[in-house]
Amino acid sequence: MAKTLNVVELECSACGKKYDGSIEQHVCSCGKPLLARYDLRRAAATLTLESLKSRPRTLWRYAEVLPNDRPVSLGEGMTALVHAERLGASIRCGQRGLRSLYIKDEGLNPTGSFKARGMTTAVSRAKQLGAKALAAPTAGNAGGALAAYAAAAGLPAVIVMPADTPSANVMECRAFGAKVIKLNGLISDCGKYVAEHKDREGWYDVSTLKEPYRIEGKKTMGYELWEQFGGKLPDVILYPTGGGVGLIGMCKAFDEMQEMGWIGATRPRMVAVQAEGCAPIVRAWEAHQSSAQFFPNAATVASGLRVPGPLGDLMILSMLRQTKGTALTVTDEEMLHAGRELASLEGIFAAPEGAATVIAARKLAASGWIKPEETVVLFNTGSGYKYAEAWQRALQSADGGAQ
Numbered sequence: 001m002a003k004t005l006n007v008v009e010l011e012c013s014a015c016g017k018k019y020d021g022s023i024e025q026h027v028c029s030c031g032k033p034l035l036a037r038y039d040l041r042r043a044a045a046t047l048t049l050e051s052l053k054s055r056p057r058t059l060w061r062y063a064e065v066l067p068n069d070r071p072v073s074l075g076e077g078m079t080a081l082v083h084a085e086r087l088g089a090s091i092r093c094g095q096r097g098l099r100s101l102y103i104k105d106e107g108l109n110p111t112g113s114f115k116a117r118g119m120t121t122a123v124s125r126a127k128q129l130g131a132k133a134l135a136a137p138t139a140g141n142a143g144g145a146l147a148a149y150a151a152a153a154g155l156p157a158v159i160v161m162p163a164d165t166p167s168a169n170v171m172e173c174r175a176f177g178a179k180v181i182k183l184n185g186l187i188s189d190c191g192k193y194v195a196e197h198k199d200r201e202g203w204y205d206v207s208t209l210k211e212p213y214r215i216e217g218k219k220t221m222g223y224e225l226w227e228q229f230g231g232k233l234p235d236v237i238l239y240p241t242g243g244g245v246g247l248i249g250m251c252k253a254f255d256e257m258q259e260m261g262w263i264g265a266t267r268p269r270m271v272a273v274q275a276e277g278c279a280p281i282v283r284a285w286e287a288h289q290s291s292a293q294f295f296p297n298a299a300t301v302a303s304g305l306r307v308p309g310p311l312g313d314l315m316i317l318s319m320l321r322q323t324k325g326t327a328l329t330v331t332d333e334e335m336l337h338a339g340r341e342l343a344s345l346e347g348i349f350a351a352p353e354g355a356a357t358v359i360a361a362r363k364l365a366a367s368g369w370i371k372p373e374e375t376v377v378l379f380n381t382g383s384g385y386k387y388a389e390a391w392q393r394a395l396q397s398a399d400g401g402a403q
């Protein structure tokens with residue numbers, strides 16, 4: 001007898017329609033993403049701060065609120081939460097600096113980004129459900145992570161990416177044995193390619209929010225914050241937002257924690273940080289809209305933020321509203337400058353996406369939106385090592401072309 005799946009059912013995030021989680025499912029008939037639902041009373045009986053002390057230091061420690069397939073794991077999750085004192089002191093709220101500034105360093109995950117979290121759960125579930133080949137469009141890092149987890153699962157992978165994706169992402173996919181298809185276009189064009197070919201080719205579609213389980217892995221960032229702060233959550237979370245899965249996932253985790261009686265109704269204020277050159281969520285937020293428009297001519301050095309039409313727009317915008325959060329943009333030049341600051345002050349070599357949160361925190365502290373006594377977490381979603389071209393250009397111009 002197969003053991004009972006932790007996931008009780010799948011539920012549409014927009015219309016509430018229910019689906020059977022024990023078979024392959026992608027999106028709702030209304031086109032919107034499906035979310036996994038658990039028996040949280042049962043989960044809360046064994047998932048406690050105390051019980052967590054003796055569990056493996058991967059995200060699979062939160063087993064009760066994850067699909068309980070045999071994990072295809074490379075040691076993802078439980079990344080460092082670094083108290084960034086020097087950087088905090090440099091972020092001014094009037095006369096004072098930020099004393100409780102933390103960086104959650106997701107660059108420490110396998111394949112150097114938080115995308116490993118989503119792929120460990122999605123690939124584990126896909127394998128269990130009998131997938132024969134996995135495919136996804138990617139802005140870069142998700143492709144590398146999918147290729148790695150597919151290799152670990154013994155499954156072939158097809159990665160479709162824009163032709164100008166950072167070279168590290170192309171190389172890692174090839175090294176992991178995936179088939180790489182490069183298109184002249186954006187991730188939205190790559191998504192169309194996967195959608196058009198998947199049935200004929202027999203691909204299991206692992207696109208962002210087009211299967212329900214990547215979000216399950218990503219939500220563990222929320223569980224980890226709670227555990228690493230000793231059973232508390234921070235006041236403000238700044239997150240570089242492309243497809244928005246990290247942000248949606250953490251908010252889902254907070255709802256689950258509340259249902260399990262771990263936290264009350266108060267939430268960290270969620271901040272979506274986007275690039276000036278691709279900011280569909282910020283534009284919708286500023287216009288007080290509940291859905292986002294496709295952002296034309298998207299361009300930014302932060303390849304992970306080059307997502308002009310995020311499928312989870314309704315959820316992202318509603319979560320920003322519900323948590324009394326906000327959304328703002330950062331220019332490429334600001335990101336690359338902040339990345340050097342972060343590296344030299346804290347010893348963390350960040351992806352431009354992660355560096356963007358430093359500038360966003362600085363702007364929000366200067367305007368009084370962030371208060372000096374608040375606990376603030378910046379997500380560095382990826383490692384700077386994966387952005388050789390961008391950092392080489394930025395460092396060259398900083399050194400006046402010296403190297």
Ligand SMILES: Cc1ncc(COP(=O)(O)O)c(C=O)c1O
Pocket residue numbers: 113115139140141142208240241242243244245246247303304305351353354381382
């Ligand atoms: C380094 C990095 N940060 C942030 C993002 C955006 O993530 P999300 O889709 O969860 O908004 C990506 C996505 O590719 C990424 O690679």
Ligand SMILES: [Zn+2]
Pocket residue numbers: 012013014015016017028029030031032
């Ligand atoms: Zn629906």
